[in-house]
Each structure stands twice: as C-alpha cells, then as structure tokens.
Amino acid sequence: MGRSVETELPQARYSYGGDEFVFVELSEAMSLKVNFRAMAITNKLRDENIEGVTDICPSNASYMIRIDPDVLHPDELISRLKEIDEEVGDIHGFELNTRVVDVPVMIDDPWTHEALMRFRDRHQDPDSTDLEYSARINGYDSKEDFIEALLGSPWLVTMIGFVPGLPWCYQLVPPEEQIEVPKYVRPRTYTPERAFGFGGGFAVIYSVEGAGGYQLFGRSPVPVLDVQQRLPDFRDSIVFPKPGDIWNYRRIDREEFDRFEAEVEEGTFEYKKKDFVFHPDRALEDPHAYNEEILGVLYGD
Amino acid sequence: MGIRVKSPGLLTTVQDTGRFGEYALGMPPSGAMDVFSYQVGNYLVGNEEGAASLEITYFGPELEFTEGAVIAVTGAEMPPKINGEEAPTWETLEVGEGDVLSFDYLKSGARSYLAVAGGIDVPLFMHSRSTYTLIGLGGHEGRALQEGDELKIGESRNGGGQVGKRVDDDHIPAYSRETELRVIIGLASYRLTEESMEEFLNTTWTVTPDADRVGYRYRGGELKFVEREQPAGAGSDPANVVDFGYPIGSIQVPGGVEPIVLMNDAVTGGGYATIGTVISADRDKLAQTKTNDKTRFRSVDLDEALKARKDRGEQMEEIKGSLT
Structure with missing residues (x-):
C-alpha cells in the first residue's frame, strides 16, 4: 500500500x-x-x-x-x-464471508414500555416516550416515520460485549442518514431481557436482564444468548451474534411475537439466515442499492 | 459429599484462575480476585494449578466437613476457627468428618481463600469452574453459596503430605488501609485535561460501598474532560466515547467524579472513556481493599509493569518450591 x-x-x-x-x-x-x-x-x-x-x-x-x-x-x-x-x-477489495439474518422485533411492546415509564425521572424528556423523544431530536415528524427509517435498512454487527452476547449494530446507511440518540441521563437499574435499545449511533439487543442506559424502542421474542444451548442456532456457541453479521430488524406484531416465543419455549426456533459474501466497497459506494440486494438474498428464494 | 454450608457468609463463591479466551463474546474472566492468595492456597494443599477454591468476602461462612479434608486459608486476615478454636492462616491444616470451619471478624484485607486438597468439584463451564453470578453460570449453580448447599471435593493428589506446611513470613502480605496501585496511563486518557490527569494521580481516593467483583468505585476528586464536539456514534456526554473494549483493570470516570476500576466480573466494553489500567501484579492488592480504604494511583511505564509481573511470578515459584 x-x-x-x-x-x-x-x-x-x-x-x-x-x-x-x-x-x-x-x-x-x-x-x-x-x-x-x-x-x-x-x-x-x-x-x-x-x-x-x-x-x-x-x-x-x-x-x-x-x-x-x-x-x-x-x-x-x-x-x-x-x-x-x-x-x-x-480495505479496498476486502471481502467478508458472513451471513444475513432476519431478527424480529416488536416495536412499542408492553414490557419495554413498562420499564421506560418506571425510569422517566432518569430521562432527558420525562414527558415523552423514548421513541417519541428520539424521533423528535432526529428531525422526524412522527414516531412512525422514525420507525420506518430505523427498520428500513439492515445493520452491521460491529461489536459483541458489555455482557455476554450483546451485539452492537450500526446501520448500513450513509453518514448523513445515521440516527443518533443520547444515552439516559442516569442509567436504569432494570432493562427487560431481549430489549431492543439504541444509544449513541448503535442499536443493541440486551442479551440479559439488567442495568442499561440505551433508549428503549422494542423487544425481540428470540434470544441472542442461550447459556443452556437448547436452540439449534446455539449448538456451537452460547452466543448467536458474530461481528460482521448483517442483521435486518423486522417489525412484528404481538401475534407473531407470541408465536416466536412459543417456538423458543419448545426449542424449535431457528433464525432465518443466509450465507453471504459482503463487499464493504459496495456498502460504502451505494448502500441503498446494495441493501436491496442483501435483503433479496435473505428473503428471496 | 464434602462440605455442607451451615451459613454462607456475606458472599462466598467458587473461583479458579478464570474463564479466559472468551472476552470477544462479552464474557469476562471471573476467577479469583486475589490471584496470589488463591494460588498459594493451592500450593499449600498440594493441588494442581487451577483447582477451584472458595473466595470468601468480608464476612466468613460456617462450613461443616462431611468427610476428612486437607485445607488452607489464605488472603485477608479473617481468622479461621475449627470447632470454635482459632487456627492459623497461610498453613496447611487437617480437618476430620464433622468438623466445622468458621471465621472470626475481618481484621485486615477483604477476601480470604479456602483451598481444599482435590479442589472444589463443581462442573466445568467453558473450561472454568469460576462463578459468574451476573448471568448465573459456572461455580455452584451459577451463584454465591447458600445455607444448605453441599459441595463435593475432588480427588486429592497429595494433600496428606502437606499438613503442617507453612508459607514463610516474608511472603505473607500485610494489608493496609492505604494502598498504592500502579497504573499504565493510556487508552482514551487523551479525553482528560492535563490538570485532571495530574489530579487523578495526586488525589487520595476513598473506596465507596460500590466495591465488588465487578469493579471498585472511588470518590475524592473531580476530573474534567477536554471539550470537544462529540464524534459520530459517541453520544452527547463528554465522558462518552464510541463504545469500545475495556481491559481488565481499566479505569473509567463516568460523570468525572467516580473513577471505577473494572475487575473480574466487569462488563467487557462500553461507551465511557477509559484513562488507564491497573497493572496485573497490583490487582491482588486492589482485591484486598474495601469500603473507606484509601487508594492512590501511581503512573508507571510498561517496563515497570512487566518487571512487577515477573517479580510476582518468581515469588510465587519460590513459595511453590518451598511447599512441595
């Protein structure tokens, strides 16, 4: 070089x-x-x-x-x-052998709603919800527009840690479209397991219940950490996410949430996922077009 | 069986050297906080390296031996008693079936280690027996001991021959209420102003009640961050950085007023600026400090840190040699 x-x-x-x-x-x-x-x-x-x-x-x-x-x-x-x-x-010409994964999330779910209401006094804006606040400070007219942007493009898993299995995800969009929100003024002492949160420029799934300072937007019905290794996706590791994974957070309703949760309970749940060779060059050049292609690989035949 | 827990003490957990090699999954190592005392305990009872012991914090448990065993208590000065009679620390002892080991109040230090010939026999989880209570894995059912727990003792290699052996007085650490910890300044230390870095090193900090296996919090000064426009992804607070990995022993200062040294059960990464790292040889000393103790941080270079590590290793080898 x-x-x-x-x-x-x-x-x-x-x-x-x-x-x-x-x-x-x-x-x-x-x-x-x-x-x-x-x-x-x-x-x-x-x-x-x-x-x-x-x-x-x-x-x-x-x-x-x-x-x-x-x-x-x-x-x-x-x-x-x-x-x-x-x-x-x-990184010109760098290729990454990775996978594209469908990750269901229920936005505005009752569990994270209960948690965020309990800790309003630790938030920048005690009079709105985390979603309403984040939509506003990012210049969106409505909560729905904000959710659309948030779930409109896939994410790159950029780091695992904090606690076992927690993935940090950065959206595959140009810098000017990146959503950014502050963390809570003082961290909560409680966050439900599998909460879908956002802090700085990163989306996360809380792998375990516990303290946390990220804005709470929703909840996933399926785990990212399985210490007992009951589920097929966890046969080789107690942790599902891998750095370099491409995740598409897909909005689901309560009915689908309950169905996924039941599958997890039965031990039959498997993430929908496809192997993929990722070209960072293309994600940097024309992310939206490349994202279409990536989602085609995940959801196409 | 082997040991029946009559009362658990404040926080008694099964620990070994730790669960290494899983940091990238977000798994902290856990393991004995004071590695020196833990290792020497194993030497005393003739165990292989890495056998699991009990880490006893602040206030000791009451343990009944349901079979004869060879044991040693090292670390904090929390005088052990066998059937009510005081017994020595840093010395290999023999207990019989039905004997009860209890502990007097803590006199100095914070953590004692009970080594048992054969080791505490709990299942391995990811190649370690260490307890990680936050998500409930490893050790005895992933948690601190409770009344009524029964622990198995592993097969002893050469416990019997060790009885009566004792660590030379020169090698027994004295724990003071004032501790100096050596640190290598670095990581994101550029975030602190120069004056604040000086203040950090010149302040006598006090250990707060938030001092446990996750980390130690201190109070006593106020540190300031260099003003900047926060970079993309970091979040708006001046103490925030783009989330990154935290070394074990690393020091962060959320809010500028409470430096935290991360220890064995800590989070592996996050978004607070780190300013330096306590050297590995001094983590043992830190583990023997407690609430209201005074601590000063002294800046050293890598050479001094490596020398301290080497000296400590040689000291442990010497002790091992004298006991086997």
Missing part, C-alpha cells in the same frame, strides 16, 4: 491496557469504513495464530487484544499490528 492511502486514514492510537492488553483506537468517530478496518485487521491477526495472543476483540472503531506478556511482549505485537494495518490499508 502506498503512503498516500495511509494519509487519508485517521492516525490509529496504539496503547497498553496494563501489561496484559493492547488497545488500538483506529478512530475516535464511528463509521462503517473504520469498522470494516477493525474487522479486517483482527481477522488477519486471528489467521496468524500468534503464540501468546489469548483474546482478539474487534469493536466499533477500535479493537483490543489480550496477551500473555510472559510469552509475547506487547511491543512485539504492536509492531506486527502496525504492519497488518498497512496491509489492510483502506
């Missing part, structure tokens, strides 16, 4: 996370491109099977590596990471 390519990219910050972690912030700002770079770099590192690397954690605009410093000196890893960064460059 030529130097000219490198100068277009924000300068990555390499930092020690104590003696056991190396933390690399590729950019302070989120973008699809920076996440593609984080994924490309960490995928490459994983393929190299370097002794002393114990955990490789891609995240939204950064990544983190846990090492055993008795085996691998952090500086040695950092030199290699800088080389990989150059090799990956601006």
Whole structure:
C-alpha cells in the first residue's frame, strides 16, 4: 500500500491496557469504513495464530487484544499490528464471508414500555416516550416515520460485549442518514431481557436482564444468548451474534411475537439466515442499492 | 459429599484462575480476585494449578466437613476457627468428618481463600469452574453459596503430605488501609485535561460501598474532560466515547467524579472513556481493599509493569518450591 492511502486514514492510537492488553483506537468517530478496518485487521491477526495472543476483540472503531506478556511482549505485537494495518490499508477489495439474518422485533411492546415509564425521572424528556423523544431530536415528524427509517435498512454487527452476547449494530446507511440518540441521563437499574435499545449511533439487543442506559424502542421474542444451548442456532456457541453479521430488524406484531416465543419455549426456533459474501466497497459506494440486494438474498428464494 | 454450608457468609463463591479466551463474546474472566492468595492456597494443599477454591468476602461462612479434608486459608486476615478454636492462616491444616470451619471478624484485607486438597468439584463451564453470578453460570449453580448447599471435593493428589506446611513470613502480605496501585496511563486518557490527569494521580481516593467483583468505585476528586464536539456514534456526554473494549483493570470516570476500576466480573466494553489500567501484579492488592480504604494511583511505564509481573511470578515459584 502506498503512503498516500495511509494519509487519508485517521492516525490509529496504539496503547497498553496494563501489561496484559493492547488497545488500538483506529478512530475516535464511528463509521462503517473504520469498522470494516477493525474487522479486517483482527481477522488477519486471528489467521496468524500468534503464540501468546489469548483474546482478539474487534469493536466499533477500535479493537483490543489480550496477551500473555510472559510469552509475547506487547511491543512485539504492536509492531506486527502496525504492519497488518498497512496491509489492510483502506480495505479496498476486502471481502467478508458472513451471513444475513432476519431478527424480529416488536416495536412499542408492553414490557419495554413498562420499564421506560418506571425510569422517566432518569430521562432527558420525562414527558415523552423514548421513541417519541428520539424521533423528535432526529428531525422526524412522527414516531412512525422514525420507525420506518430505523427498520428500513439492515445493520452491521460491529461489536459483541458489555455482557455476554450483546451485539452492537450500526446501520448500513450513509453518514448523513445515521440516527443518533443520547444515552439516559442516569442509567436504569432494570432493562427487560431481549430489549431492543439504541444509544449513541448503535442499536443493541440486551442479551440479559439488567442495568442499561440505551433508549428503549422494542423487544425481540428470540434470544441472542442461550447459556443452556437448547436452540439449534446455539449448538456451537452460547452466543448467536458474530461481528460482521448483517442483521435486518423486522417489525412484528404481538401475534407473531407470541408465536416466536412459543417456538423458543419448545426449542424449535431457528433464525432465518443466509450465507453471504459482503463487499464493504459496495456498502460504502451505494448502500441503498446494495441493501436491496442483501435483503433479496435473505428473503428471496 | 464434602462440605455442607451451615451459613454462607456475606458472599462466598467458587473461583479458579478464570474463564479466559472468551472476552470477544462479552464474557469476562471471573476467577479469583486475589490471584496470589488463591494460588498459594493451592500450593499449600498440594493441588494442581487451577483447582477451584472458595473466595470468601468480608464476612466468613460456617462450613461443616462431611468427610476428612486437607485445607488452607489464605488472603485477608479473617481468622479461621475449627470447632470454635482459632487456627492459623497461610498453613496447611487437617480437618476430620464433622468438623466445622468458621471465621472470626475481618481484621485486615477483604477476601480470604479456602483451598481444599482435590479442589472444589463443581462442573466445568467453558473450561472454568469460576462463578459468574451476573448471568448465573459456572461455580455452584451459577451463584454465591447458600445455607444448605453441599459441595463435593475432588480427588486429592497429595494433600496428606502437606499438613503442617507453612508459607514463610516474608511472603505473607500485610494489608493496609492505604494502598498504592500502579497504573499504565493510556487508552482514551487523551479525553482528560492535563490538570485532571495530574489530579487523578495526586488525589487520595476513598473506596465507596460500590466495591465488588465487578469493579471498585472511588470518590475524592473531580476530573474534567477536554471539550470537544462529540464524534459520530459517541453520544452527547463528554465522558462518552464510541463504545469500545475495556481491559481488565481499566479505569473509567463516568460523570468525572467516580473513577471505577473494572475487575473480574466487569462488563467487557462500553461507551465511557477509559484513562488507564491497573497493572496485573497490583490487582491482588486492589482485591484486598474495601469500603473507606484509601487508594492512590501511581503512573508507571510498561517496563515497570512487566518487571512487577515477573517479580510476582518468581515469588510465587519460590513459595511453590518451598511447599512441595
């Protein structure tokens, strides 16, 4: 890669996370491109099977590596990471073997509604719901228009964490169409399991019940974490989402919600999903056209 | 059987070295908070590395042995008693069937470890026996011990031969109410103003009641973030960043007033600016601090952190050698 390519990219910050972690912030700002770079770099590192690397954690605009410093000196890893960064460059031609997944959500469901009403005093706007507030500050005339934008384009899973199985999702739309909302003023002490939330520029599904600060928009009837590994999608891992997954959040009604929940209960539920080779170049060039194609793969024959 | 829980104490959990290699799934390692005391306990009773012990927090349990066992209590000074009679810490002891182990009030430190020859025999979950109570996995039924629980003891390798062995006094840590923790400044430390970074390092912080396996919160100063237009995706609060990974031991300052050091059961990532990381060798010390204790953070470079890690490793090898 030529130097000219490198100068277009924000300068990555390499930092020690104590003696056991190396933390690399590729950019302070989120973008699809920076996440593609984080994924490309960490995928490459994983393929190299370097002794002393114990955990490789891609995240939204950064990544983190846990090492055993008795085996691998952090500086040695950092030199290699800088080389990989150059090799990956601006990710032209990068391909990602991934999958497209249908993820049902019920918007304005009774459970998250109950939760968000309980914590109105911790919210920026105690007199509206999280959806009404988020629609307004993003310049939408109505809640319905906002929901349409929110569910109108698929999402990239850009990071897993916080608690086991929780996916951060960034929408595959141009920067000017990205929705952004603040987190609660003070976090809630309760969030229902499988709540569909939004904070900063990211949508999440809360994998477990617990504290949380994201705006609450809805709830999924199906899990992202299955510690008992009862469901077929969890045979290989207790966690369903993978970084690089493309998820389409699809609005469902109460009837469909109950039907999915019953399938989960019976242990028969399986996510609708298709294998897909994703080309970041195309998602950056013409996201809407590419999204049509992606959804065609998921819902077509 | 092996151990019957007559009373559980404040928070007693099964822990081993931890559940490593699953961080990218959002799974924190859990495991013993004070690795030094935990490991030395295993050396005392002749266990293989990684055998599970009980981590006892602040206030001890009452445990009845339903079979004879070889045990050792290490870590915090919370004097153990066998059938009501005081017994030594940092020493290998023998208990018989029907004996009851209880603990006196905590004198110093915060966490004691009960090692048993053969280890606490609970099922492995993702290659570890450590308890992660937040989502209820690992350990004994994924939770802290409760009255009436019965724990099995694994097969002992060489417990009997260890009875009476004792850790040399020079190696027994003294826990003070004032602790210095060494940190490597970094991560998103550029978010703090220079004056605030200085203040962070010059302040004597007080451990708040929010001090547990997830993390330790401190009070005592107020830190300010560099003003900026928040970048895309970060959210509007100046303490917010685009959500990223949190190293174990990393320090964040939500709201600027309460630094939090994340520990073994912490969230693996999130959207608060992190400013540095407590070095691995000092996490043991942190684990022995408690509410109202004083803590100062001292900035060190990587070389000093690696040296501290090496010294600690060598000390543990020396102790191991002296006990086996």
